[in-house]
Amino acid sequence: MDLRAQRYVSPFDVGMIHLGLGDRESALSWLERAYAERDHQMVFLQVDPRLDPLRSSAGFARLIERMGFDRSIAVAAV
Numbered sequence: 001m002d003l004r005a006q007r008y009v010s011p012f013d014v015g016m017i018h019l020g021l022g023d024r025e026s027a028l029s030w031l032e033r034a035y036a037e038r039d040h041q042m043v044f045l046q047v048d049p050r051l052d053p054l055r056s057s058a059g060f061a062r063l064i065e066r067m068g069f070d071r072s073i074a075v076a077a078v
Helices: 011-020 024-036 040-044 049-054 058-066 071-076
Strands: none
Touching (some): 011 024, 011 040, 011 049, 024 049, 049 058
């Protein structure tokens, strides 16, 4: 059963689960979805240490830039 069909499930949270499982590609895909859905947790993208494994990714850098964050700060956090 798909829980998202019954109630709201944050794509940011789903992305974090994938990241915790070591699936960086899926994590980034879910973060892209979180961006598209304007998930409120995206404001932590630049500073959340759980996202450190993604910081060297070009896709993550593009996401940071689309959010309007300073990429140098996000990368320096690693």
